[in-house]
Amino acid sequence: MKQFNKEFLRDTWDIIKPYWQSEEKKIAWLLLIIIIFLNLFLVFINVLINLWYNEFYNALQELNAQAFWVAIIQFCILAFFYIVAAVYSLYLNQMLQIKWRKWLTDKFLKKWLDKKIYYHLQVFNNSTDNPDQRISEDLNLFVSQTLNLSLGLLNSVVTLASFVGILWAISGPLSFGIFGYEVVVPGYMVWAAIFYAIFGTWITAVIGKPLIDLNFKQQMYEANFRFSMVRIRENSESVALYGGEKREHKHLMTNFFDVFENYWKIMVRQKMLGWFTSGYNQIAIIFPILVASPRFFAREIQLGALMQIAQAFGQVQSSLSYIVNSYPSLANWHAVADRLRTFEHNISFIEELQQKNNRILIKESENLRVENLSILLPDNKTPLINQLNLSLNRSERLLIVGSSGIGKSTLIRTLAGLWPFGEGKIFLPPKDKLLFLPQKPYLPIGSLRDVLIYPNGDPDVSDDKIKDLLISLNLKHLINHISEVNMWSQILSLGEQQYLAFGRIFLQKPEWVFMDEATSALDEKSERMLYDKLKNELSNSAVISVGHRSSLLSYHEKKLIILGAGKWSLERISYINSEKSFIS
CATH class of the missing domain: 3.40.50.300 (P-loop containing nucleotide triphosphate hydrolases)
Structure with missing residues (x-):
């Protein structure tokens, strides 16, 4: 149920697609195109910074003060354009998020309130917990995470395409002998990054898989706990007259125990994932330097090329490790999307129930x-x-x-x-x-x-x-x-x-x-x-x-x-x- 299967992907796409075909599609697509352009521009700046690494560190190695200051000025120019693009990318991203969220909120509210669905959901379908949270909180998370994860994936793909050629060219071939034969691996740093990322992704998926179900439950338990407190506030006089404070406290703590216990499981699972991802990312900093250092010490490359290799390897490895670095966010997004799609399924169930059972014809x-x-x-x-x-x-x-x-x-x-x-x-x-x-x-x-x-x-x-x-x-x-x-x-x-x-x-x-x-x-x-x-x-x-x-x-x-x-x-x-x- 909680896997990225065809049904999940189809249902999630059915939530995403309508906005991009709605009456707001022109402004939505315009904002998205500008955001994508700014993200691609940021990748381009990163490519230029990678080339800058070679010039800067070579200037340091050669004690060339003039080249050093030229490189500093170049970096300031690149940093200025990077900051401008990053700021407007975030600003327009948030603008698109709030517009999309407003449209989706209006759509879900209409579905929920239309044909007395809100009433029938409560009376005939108890599996729909806290529709208020699904509309207010889950829609907000769904929109922001869908945009950020999608743009993150696009950024990773473009970064990979931009840096894999650079890394292939500057890493050079790796030669070694085996059984009397000389084996030459061209662009060996690219292959190292690929295998490193595949290994990391597999381990991350194994460790982090339970987070999908745990995040789904956490959203539900948090909403149940919050709703229980709202119930007391709505019925404060009755509770006070009955003197039911101890009973309500016990009930609230019972609900909070679900929150506590499930969150503890999330903590343990994220700690396991954190051990691996932190180590994985830290090793990735030194790994390319270790692998490329023999060529540096053999004077086949200069310090600038070594640092350029390290930075390019980091970009390629980070792009290939998108799932590793984004798994907690993906798990949370999956849980949120699951809650929204089950909400829509329950609404559809009520609509079918109304059509199937209601043979009462009401006319004016x-x-x-x-x-x-x-x-x-x-x-x-x-x-x-x-x-x-x-x-x-x-x-x-x-x-x-x-x-x-x-x-x-x-x-x-x-x-x-x-x-x-x-x-x-x-x-x-x-x-x-x-x-x-x-x-x-x-x-x-x-x-x-x-x-x-x-x-x-x-x-x-x-x-x-x-x-x-x-x-x-x-x-x-x-x-x-x-x-x-x-x-x-x-x-x-x-x-x-x-x-x-x-x-x-x-x-x-x-x-x-x-x-x-x-x-x-x-x-x-x-x-x-x-x-x-x-x-x-x-x-x-x-x-x-x-x-x-x-x-x-x-x-x-x-x-x-x-x-x-x-x-x-x-x-x-x-x-x-x-x-x-x-x-x-």
């Missing part, structure tokens, strides 16, 4: 109408509701009742297009005329204004109107905090949050309101106040409520009773406030 209509709707559990066999038929016009109000866990909320999810298991037809008004209120409201991070206009309210609504609304909702204590940005879900009680959710109704005035136990945290007096306000201010809006209290009967005209095992009953509410007509 003026009123709500349900025809032969059957809702099943995820096994696609066990019925929650079987062959439901109902219709509701604007200004009509329906109460959905039944035992806990019998399928009331699932019916609301189905009407919202969230539940894919079942069949039948649902006719719904346009989405901009609908508003769904879950039992626990979602309060986005922002001001109270942002909370109240979420998701489709008017952002230019006046402060006075919001203040009047808050006062009418028994939230007078919040009127001085309208523009205060905060995590309101952590500050307000569940009852206050449900008040704000109703505030959305009164501010946005949808024509169709679906409420799933939206007043469960409120007392009956507050519930009556909200439903009375709803009846007075949105008298022409349809209301579909899920609830357990008999007091809700007086605010609805129809009652849908979910009986279990697929059975249901739809009836008109003929007598008000009678607990006999209510099933809880």
